[in-house]
Amino acid sequence: xxxxxxxxxxxxxxxxxxxxxxxxxxxxxxxxxxxxxxxxxxxxxxxxxxxxxxxxxxxxxxxxxxxxxxxxxxxxxxxxxxxxxxxxxxxxxxxxxxxxxxxxxxxxxx
Amino acid sequence: xxxxxxxxxxxxxxxxxxxxxxxxxxxxxxxxxxxxxxxxxxxxxxxxxxxxxxxxxxxxxxxxxxxxxxxxxxxxxxxxxxxxxxxxxxxxxxxxxxxxxxxxxxxxxxxxxxxxxxxxxxxxxxxxxxxxxxxxxxxxxxxxxxxxxxxxxxxxxxxxxxxxxxxxxxxxxxxxxxxxxxxxxx
Numbered sequence: 001x002x003x004x005x006x007x008x009x010x011x012x013x014x015x016x017x018x019x020x021x022x023x024x025x026x027x028x029x030x031x032x033x034x035x036x037x038x039x040x041x042x043x044x045x046x047x048x049x050x051x052x053x054x055x056x057x058x059x060x061x062x063x064x065x066x067x068x069x070x071x072x073x074x075x076x077x078x079x080x081x082x083x084x085x086x087x088x089x090x091x092x093x094x095x096x097x098x099x100x101x102x103x104x105x106x107x108x109x110x
Numbered sequence: 111x112x113x114x115x116x117x118x119x120x121x122x123x124x125x126x127x128x129x130x131x132x133x134x135x136x137x138x139x140x141x142x143x144x145x146x147x148x149x150x151x152x153x154x155x156x157x158x159x160x161x162x163x164x165x166x167x168x169x170x171x172x173x174x175x176x177x178x179x180x181x182x183x184x185x186x187x188x189x190x191x192x193x194x195x196x197x198x199x200x201x202x203x204x205x206x207x208x209x210x211x212x213x214x215x216x217x218x219x220x221x222x223x224x225x226x227x228x229x230x231x232x233x234x235x236x237x238x239x240x241x242x243x244x245x246x247x248x249x250x251x252x253x254x255x256x257x258x259x260x261x262x263x264x265x266x267x268x269x270x271x272x273x274x275x276x277x278x279x280x281x282x283x284x285x286x287x288x289x290x291x292x293x294x295x296x
Contacts (some may be wrong), residue, residue, distance in 0.1 A: 028133065029140040047141070048164035051134065059176065067129075070136075072143075074148040077133045 013045065013053055015096060018081065018089040019061075021063060025080035028054060028069060055077060062088050130173045138163055 020026060020064040031054075032045050057063050062085035070076035081089070138159045146156035160166065 008202070027136070029137045032137075046164055047132075047137065047162050048166065048169040051137075051169055052176060055173050055176040073138075074136060075132065076136055 014037040014057060015092040017053060018085055021081045022081055022089060025078040027078050126177060134170060
């Protein structure tokens with residue numbers, strides 16, 4: 001079976017990052033791992049693209065960052081949701097559910 | 111981020127560049143660590159980590175660009191608004207407390223300058239802020255998120271070991287819906 005690659009709807013990367021951070025602070029590598037593991041390896045973040053997205057989201061005030069010690073005692077930059085980020089996540093989740101529900105209805109139509 | 115943090119970062123531009131570098135390197139080294147734990151040689155692990163990361167120079171440049179916009183625009187705009195407020199306050203104070211003809215004239219002039227400057231700053235700043243926000247949101251939204259169905263045969267050590275693509279679970283949920291429905295409490 002040949003590999004196939006599908007680009008998801010635009011705008012999902014920010015939503016998935018916000019969701020990954022909903023449980024607590026993570027560094028960039030852990031965010032990638034969280035998304036991959038929770039989706040059983042099906043969703044793969046282009047790893048380098050994560051960081052410009054994180055920086056833009058921090059600028060928007062949806063997340064904030066702080067340097068700390070990782071599990072192997074290396075210095076790592078940890079990100080966590082702000083209040084604005086939680087609201088943004090709730091809004092985007094609601095939009096996604098509405099959109100995917102509408103698409104599902106169209107596809108179900110014979 | 112507070113204005114003080116922004117200004118300190120601006121002054122520590124070199125240190126901030128090093129932070130970007132340190133963060134990206136940390137990510138690559140973590141990937142290498144996991145690859146070696148999965149059985150790769152150190153050379154293979156590094157090659158795979160860099161391949162997965164993508165163009166390191168491009169990512170570095172993008173992060174620097176975003177940080178520069180943030181530091182310059184954010185801190186400077188807040189400083190200008192602060193100065194405007196101070197000028198307005200001084201002008202109004204002089205205007206209200208002046209009892210001498212010449213001082214009153216000075217106060218009136220200061221008030222006019224402050225009001226004009228305030229109008230210019232806020233008229234100029236209000237629209238670009240929203241425009242810049244929209245640009246940034248578009249930039250985040252335009253980043254592709256690949257949904258990859260791994261091959262059934264000959265998957266490499268770097269790829270997850272799937273025998274089939276389970277796009278939807280037994281509740282009919284897609285991978286994104288499963289992720290969103292994840293219980294935040296454990």
